[in-house]
Amino acid sequence: MNWLTRFAPVSSRVLDDAPLQPQIEAWTDRSHLEEVVFHDITGVWPTAMGRERAMRVPAVSRGRHLTCGAIAQLPLYTFRGAELLAQQPYWTVGTDGQVGDLTPDQVNRYMIRPQSPWYRMLWTVDDLLFYGHSLWIVTRRLADNFPARMVRVPYPYWTINEHGEILDADGQAFEVPFVYFPGPHEGILHFGQDTITQAADLEKTASDVARRPFRLELHQTTDITLTKDERRQLVAETKAALADNNGVLMTNSAIETKKHSLDSGELLVSGRNAAALDIARHSSIPAAMIDATTEGASLEYTTLESRNQHWIDFGLSLYMDPITSRLGMDDVVPAGQRTDFDTTELTTLTASPTGAPTED
Numbered sequence: 001m002n003w004l005t006r007f008a009p010v011s012s013r014v015l016d017d018a019p020l021q022p023q024i025e026a027w028t029d030r031s032h033l034e035e036v037v038f039h040d041i042t043g044v045w046p047t048a049m050g051r052e053r054a055m056r057v058p059a060v061s062r063g064r065h066l067t068c069g070a071i072a073q074l075p076l077y078t079f080r081g082a083e084l085l086a087q088q089p090y091w092t093v094g095t096d097g098q099v100g101d102l103t104p105d106q107v108n109r110y111m112i113r114p115q116s117p118w119y120r121m122l123w124t125v126d127d128l129l130f131y132g133h134s135l136w137i138v139t140r141r142l143a144d145n146f147p148a149r150m151v152r153v154p155y156p157y158w159t160i161n162e163h164g165e166i167l168d169a170d171g172q173a174f175e176v177p178f179v180y181f182p183g184p185h186e187g188i189l190h191f192g193q194d195t196i197t198q199a200a201d202l203e204k205t206a207s208d209v210a211r212r213p214f215r216l217e218l219h220q221t222t223d224i225t226l227t228k229d230e231r232r233q234l235v236a237e238t239k240a241a242l243a244d245n246n247g248v249l250m251t252n253s254a255i256e257t258k259k260h261s262l263d264s265g266e267l268l269v270s271g272r273n274a275a276a277l278d279i280a281r282h283s284s285i286p287a288a289m290i291d292a293t294t295e296g297a298s299l300e301y302t303t304l305e306s307r308n309q310h311w312i313d314f315g316l317s318l319y320m321d322p323i324t325s326r327l328g329m330d331d332v333v334p335a336g337q338r339t340d341f342d343t344t345e346l347t348t349l350t351a352s353p354t355g356a357p358t359e360d
Contacts, residue, residue, distance in 0.1 A: 054188075054189060054196050063285045066285060068123075072121040073118065076340075078092065080338075098149070101139060106176065110158075111157045120152045123154075125319050125323075129283065133187075137153055158174075179332060196279065218256075285311070305347050
């Protein structure tokens, strides 16, 4: 005898034609499951949030694009004091696409490809933002031993061991000189992983609500007790019926359907905005620039110049300064020289001066 006949003879006939979905087992909470913390087992705090998953969060990708894109477009110049040098180092703007004097084996080991200065800077800032440090290698030197060409090493192709030694992906010392950029923090994937994970969960919830804006409960009005397997079978058959019958179901007096709409307003609008605000704080970017607002705040700025100057002073400089400070050290440029970004393109509408690049 089919288990459905336990409801009533008519129940068997109706339910066989259109199985029902009470969604009882399918969306109960998981509070009975015990969470096993990785740190309790290994003693190591893992970085659970990876860059790929983080970039799926709109607020993260928007902040990354703005920060990295803005800095990458800025000209990088060498100065002696306040004086702009007439002859700029070739590595600042060289665009011929060559990788220098690396051997084919080194090119493959370090995953080096031709890079424009824009591309190199974009991903250098990306490294600093997500991971807290970045690495360039010197692919050609001048007669005076200063770099003529430099390229960024992709993040997965180098590492730092417990002794602070910088090694390639095989755990070997680099065979060519390198320039290591320590960043301003450990990277938002480390200290911001809780916030980003929460935001990622909200995005997943939003997607789920868009596909299933309500939950259907099948409330049994009889006193017959179904076994756990019977309840699961009922759920499975009802899922299939909803898909096959364009969402139309039939019930009888033994079954009462109840719709539970999800309150998406507070969770998916206010909640996602709050998560975006926290991501903006972690990333040191004005919240309005990633379309996140605080209560009573406005997205309006007095002028574009004032907005960008504020952004440079309290956001972009956090990533610009580690780069210019490192590139101004005596193993990159002669003593007495320094490097700096020209922020004219962000703060005014006038063109900035340029120096003619040369390579000896």
